[in-house]
Amino acid sequence: AAALNAALQAAYFIIGVRAAGLAAGPMTGLDFAGVQKEFLDDDHTPLMVVNIGKPGEDAWFPRSPRLEFDQVITTV
Amino acid sequence: AAALNAALQAAYFIIGVRAAGLAAGPMTGLDFAGVQKEFLDDDHTPLMVVNIGKPGEDAWFPRSPRLEFDQVITTV
Numbered sequence: 001a002a003a004l005n006a007a008l009q010a011a012y013f014i015i016g017v018r019a020a021g022l023a024a025g026p027m028t029g030l031d032f033a034g035v036q037k038e039f040l041d042d043d044h045t046p047l048m049v050v051n052i053g054k055p056g057e058d059a060w061f062p063r064s065p066r067l068e069f070d071q072v073i074t075t076v
Numbered sequence: 077a078a079a080l081n082a083a084l085q086a087a088y089f090i091i092g093v094r095a096a097g098l099a100a101g102p103m104t105g106l107d108f109a110g111v112q113k114e115f116l117d118d119d120h121t122p123l124m125v126v127n128i129g130k131p132g133e134d135a136w137f138p139r140s141p142r143l144e145f146d147q148v149i150t151t152v
Contacts, residue, residue, distance in 0.1 A: 001104055004124065007080050008102065011087030026084065028077055039152060048080065076115065 006047050017052055023059070025051040082123050093128055099135070101127040 010026065017024040027049045035046045086102065093100040103125045111122045 004079070004083050004104060007083030008087040008090070011084040012091070014084070015088070015091060028080065039150065074115065 003047060010048060010050065014050060017050070022052050023055045027051065079121075079123060086124060086126065090126060093126070098128050099131045103127065 014024045014026060030049055032046045035049065036044070040046060090100040090102060106125055108122045111125065112120070116122060
């Protein structure tokens, strides 16, 4: 539950960064143990890293495929 | 990783709902097995339920305590 709540807050943070005119890139798949050792104490657990900055030219990859509306929405 | 990515999307969804003028209440601690059985198939896993609607009078609880800026921010 803590990770889920933290992820919601991270998304709000990402939207805030983008609303401020900067690019935000959430990342996982990194050396979490190293991040914890370098930046955090034992009471904190890294969830993700978000890079923030001004993108250069050709900074974007094509968007990954998305499911169609009918594939993911069920009206109850 | 799927749960983390889904939680980010859920937060974007919650902001969208609120931007549309409705209240959104993300919830966990519910009967996830029942939700899965009632609404989903074996390829989908419930992450949270978000109630959506127009709040009535006195719909809000006091905000829970937050940590102070200096307690959570480290400048590196």
